[in-house]
Amino acid sequence: LQLNLRNSEIDELLVPYRRYLVGFGRYPERLKKIPIEQRFDAIEIYGSGFFFRFHGVTFIITAKHVVEDAVKTDTCIISELGSFLLVPYMVIPFPSDDLALVNLSELSNYQEITRFEFLNLE
Amino acid sequence: VIAPSSLPLIHDAIFMGYPSSKNELVPRDRRNAFRIYSFRVKKSERLSVENSSLRTSICFDYPKMAANTSPGVQGRLHRTPNPNGISGGPVFSIDIDKRVFIVGVAIERDERQTILTATPMTRVIEYLNDISMLV
Numbered sequence: 201l202q203l204n205l206r207n208s209e210i211d212e213l214l215v216p217y218r219r220y221l222v223g224f225g226r227y228p229e230r231l232k233k234i235p236i237e238q239r240f241d242a243i244e245i246y247g248s249g250f251f252f253r254f255h256g257v258t259f260i261i262t263a264k265h266v267v268e269d270a271v272k273t274d275t276c277i278i279s280e281l282g283s284f285l286l287v288p289y290m291v292i293p294f295p296s297d298d299l300a301l302v303n304l305s306e307l308s309n310y311q312e313i314t315r316f317e318f319l320n321l322e
Numbered sequence: 323v324i325a326p327s328s329l330p331l332i333h334d335a336i337f338m339g340y341p342s343s344k345n346e347l348v349p350r351d352r353r354n355a356f357r358i359y360s361f362r363v364k365k366s367e368r369l370s371v372e373n374s375s376l377r378t379s380i381c382f383d384y385p386k387m388a389a390n391t392s393p394g395v396q397g398r399l400h401r402t403p404n405p406n407g408i409s410g411g412p413v414f415s416i417d418i419d420k421r422v423f424i425v426g427v428a429i430e431r432d433e434r435q436t437i438l439t440a441t442p443m444t445r446v447i448e449y450l451n452d453i454s455m456l457v
Contacts, residue, residue: 213422214414221411248411248428254450261446262410263429294449297441298429301450319424321447 219317220250224266224286249302251318258318260302267291267300413440 224247246269249262271288292301413426426440 210416213416213420217412217414217422223407224410245407247407247409250412254447261427263427265430266410292453297445297449299427299441299446299449321424321443321450 217250217319220252220319222249222251222260222262223247224249224262224270251304252321253318254321256322258304260304262300262302264293264298264300267293267302408438 223245225245247262247266249260249266251258251260253259267286270286271291286302290302290304292303294300408428409430411428412424413428415423415425417423424443426442427446428438428440430439
């Protein structure tokens with residue numbers, strides 16, 4: 201069964217889901233000495249992910265290869281609600297798939313995102 | 323949003339993510355690099371079961387990609403967005419009643435950036451059930 205939605209209709213249906221989305225990005229090396237608030241516009245995005253909650257725990261899910269790169273650099277995760285830095289112990293890799301979870305119960309020390317919204321998969 | 327009990331063959335799946343880098347936008351629109359794009363797909367196929375993971379490959383429809391940009395950006399891109407940054411982003415499907423399903427997570431792309439592979443959410447939930455006692 202094929203839907204025949206116009207692209208604009210699809211965009212409209214997906215608007216509510218934008219707020220769950222996060223981007224993984226890094227600052228170009230040449231901008232490292234500039235204050236963080238001035239660097240924000242220069243972030244190079246190289247991956248995506250999204251917030252969700254399962255059994256009362258909130259995670260970001262993304263691709264494993266994205267977080268493998270992320271923890272080696274000062275990667276900033278951004279959403280429409282704010283940003284924070286990813287650190288290795290927040291990451292739970294899947295054993296056999298190219299997937300990884302970021303456990304946001306560890307987020308309290310990295311408060312740049314003070315609130316976020318999530319898809320509820322319970 | 324609905325998590326389906328099994329992954330449908332995706333004929334109307336939508337990838338969503340941050341696929342563009344700043345280089346792909348004309349200079350006056352550099353701030354729009356943080357816009358989120360959704361990409362419609364024209365074809366999908368179910369791959370063989372591999373390591374108990376069922377995957378679905380999705381071919382991008384580049385002409386539609388160019389048109390299907392976020393409001394305010396349409397018509398101002400000087401080339402189609404690079405789907406590099408879409409890795410890890412959600413894959414949605416929309417049914418005949420216009421209900422939105424989250425069906426997977428984008429994990430890889432081919433060299434020519436014409437095919438993306440997604441791992442189904444059922445796989446994600448299966449794993450979450452396995453580790454739910456640990457977190």
